[in-house]
Amino acid sequence: MWGLVLLLLLPMPVFADALVATRLIRATEVVREGDVAVQRGHIAGAATDPVQVVGLEARVAIYPGRPVRLADLGPAAVVERNDSVVMVYRQGGLTILSEGRALGRAALGDMVTVMNIASRQSVQGRVTSFGQVEVGTMTTP
Structure with missing residues (x-):
């Protein structure tokens, strides 16, 4: 019984989605829908929904397969x-x-x-x- 209580109290990993670039997004380029894809797994600072990033401008180059971080984007x-x-x-x-x-x-x-x-x-x-x-x-x- 105590084992079950301890198991429920232990922190469990949270699974979330993160956005990654599907192509090279150059600095000053505006992010379009097809430029990002959802990937399983939590990446600190990465956007989780395409709606968050579509229409924003990349401040730095974002390489394919790399996370799309909100800090690397800004208004166009x-x-x-x-x-x-x-x-x-x-x-x-x-x-x-x-x-x-x-x-x-x-x-x-x-x-x-x-x-x-x-x-x-x-x-x-x-x-x-x-x-x-x-x-x-x-x-x-």
Whole structure:
């Protein structure tokens, strides 16, 4: 009887699924449905459901058969380095638009350095939509 109680109290291994890459996913590439497969077994830090990773961008190269870790993924960039962007400055009721060039890659909500084409000055701004960066006085989200 005590043996049965001890057996029930011992920690039992938990079996879970983990996602692994089915092909080489290069850094900056967006993960698609066919790029990952479910594998039996628990891998620390690995995603467990394709819904978690599809549409995210790889921050590092993920090799076939290797686990797809959530730490290696992030939101997809909507502004690429050297893209032409619209710089938006808002203060009260005043809105100023200017053309700029992105000096880095960024996803929605990320900060990026932008060079004003007219003045050649570089400023920091937050990406608010595709090709649009809000500069100047900004509130944190």
